[in-house]
Amino acid sequence: DIQMTQSPSSLSASVGDRVTITCRTSQTIYRNLNWYQQKPGKAPKLLIYSASTLQRGVTSRFTGRGSGTDFTLTISDLEPEDIATYYCQQSYNIPYNFGQGTKLEIK
Amino acid sequence: EVQLVESGGGLIQPGGSLRLSCAASGFTVSNHYLSWVRQAPGRGLEWVSLLYSGGATYYADSVKARFTISRDNSKNILTLDMNNLRAEDTAVYYCTTYDWGDSYFDNWGQGTLVTVSS
Numbered sequence: 001d002i003q004m005t006q007s008p009s010s011l012s013a014s015v016g017d018r019v020t021i022t023c024r025t026s027q028t029i030y031r032n033l034n035w036y037q038q039k040p041g042k043a044p045k046l047l048i049y050s051a052s053t054l055q056r057g058v059t060s061r062f063t064g065r066g067s068g069t070d071f072t073l074t075i076s077d078l079e080p081e082d083i084a085t086y087y088c089q090q091s092y093n094i095p096y097n098f099g100q101g102t103k104l105e106i107k
Numbered sequence: 108e109v110q111l112v113e114s115g116g117g118l119i120q121p122g123g124s125l126r127l128s129c130a131a132s133g134f135t136v137s138n139h140y141l142s143w144v145r146q147a148p149g150r151g152l153e154w155v156s157l158l159y160s161g162g163a164t165y166y167a168d169s170v171k172a173r174f175t176i177s178r179d180n181s182k183n184i185l186t187l188d189m190n191n192l193r194a195e196d197t198a199v200y201y202c203t204t205y206d207w208g209d210s211y212f213d214n215w216g217q218g219t220l221v222t223v224s225s
Contacts, residue, residue, distance in 0.1 A: 034211045036152075043201055043215035044144075044152065050209055087152055091210035094165050098152040 002026055002090050006099030014107045017078045021102045023071045023088035032092035033071045035064055038101075039084045047086075048073065080106055109133040109214045111202045116219030123192050123223075129185040129202030129216055137180045140205035142212060143187050145198035153198070156187065157205060170196075192223045 003026035013019045023033065031051040036044040046055045048064035051071060061082075063074045075082055083106055088099040115127040127143075143155040156176040157165045164176050175188040185202055199218040206213050 032210055036212075038152075043217055044212075045215070046211055046213055049206075049211040053209070055213075089152070089154075089212070094157065095167050096154040096157070098154065101151045 001095055002029060002093055002097055004088060004090060004097050004099040006088055006102055008102060009100060010103040010105065012105045012107050013078050015078055015080060018074060018076045019078060019104065020075075021073045021086055021088075023066075023073070023099050025069045025071075025090055028068045029090045029092035031067045032090055033064075033066065034089045034091060035062075035073045036087045036089065036098075037084045038087065044087065075104075078106065082106070109204065111204070111214055111216035113200065113202050113216045113219035116200065116221045118222045118224065119192055120225050121193060121223055124188070124190045125192065125221060127187040127189065127200055127202075127219060127221070129187075131183050131185065131202075134204070135180075136178045136183050136185055140207045141176075141178065141185045142203045142205045143176065143185075144201045144203055144212065144215075145196075146201070146218075147195070147198045150198075155200070158185070159207075189221070192221075194223050197221060197223045 005024045007022050033051045035048040038044040052064040061076045065072050085101045085103045087101050110132045112130045142157045158176045173191045178185050201218045202216040203212040204214040
C-alpha cells in the first residue's frame with residue numbers, strides 16, 4: 001500500500017496570508033494526486049485533481065504542484081471561508097489512501 | 108444535477124449487520140464507478156470500497172470479507188452490506204462517484220452515521 005504523509009497536521013494563519021500544505025507518498029504516484037476540502041459537518045469537496053488541475057468552479061486561489069512523491073497545495077490570499085480540513089489522496093493504486101488531513105484555522 | 112443521498116445508518120451491536128443505501132439521481136449508476144468512503148468521529152477519511160461500472164469490486168483490507176458493495180440498476184441505488192461489524196467501523200459513510208478518467212472522487216453524498224456499540 002502507498003503511505004501518505006501530510007503536513008502540517010494543523011496551521012493557523014491570518015486573512016490575506018499564503019499557506020502551503022505538503023503531501024508526501026511512500027512511492028512514486030506520478031501525478032495521481034488529488035486535494036479535497038472538508039468544512040465542519042460537511043462532505044469533502046474536490047479542489048484539485050491530477051496534482052495541479054483545478055476542479056471547475058474552484059477559486060484560482062488554490063494551486064496544486066508536484067509529481068512523483070512530493071506535492072503541495074497552496075492557498076493564496078486566505079479568506080475566512082477557507083477554514084476547513086484539507087486532505088490529499090492518491091489515485092495511483094488501490095487502496096486509494098488519503099493523507100491524515102491538515103486543519104486550517106484563521107487567526 | 109448529480110445527487111447522492113445515503114440512508115440506513117444507525118446504532119448496531121458488535122457482530123451485527125447493516126445495509127447502507129445510496130440513492131442516485133442525475134445519472135445512471137450502471138454507467139459509473141461508485142465508491143464508499145468513511146470517516147470515524149474526529150478522524151480522517153478512509154476509502155472503503157469501489158465498484159466499477161463493469162462490475163468489478165475492490166475493498167480496503169480493513170473491511171474485506173465483511174463488506175459487500177453492489178448496485179441495483181432498477182432502483183438506481185448503490186448499497187453496502189456490512190457484516191460482523193466492529194467498534195472500529197463506527198463512522199460516517201459517504202457514497203461517492205469516481206471519475207475513472209482523471210481518477211478522483213467527484214460527487215459526494217451527505218453521509219450516514221453508523222455507530223457500532225453495545
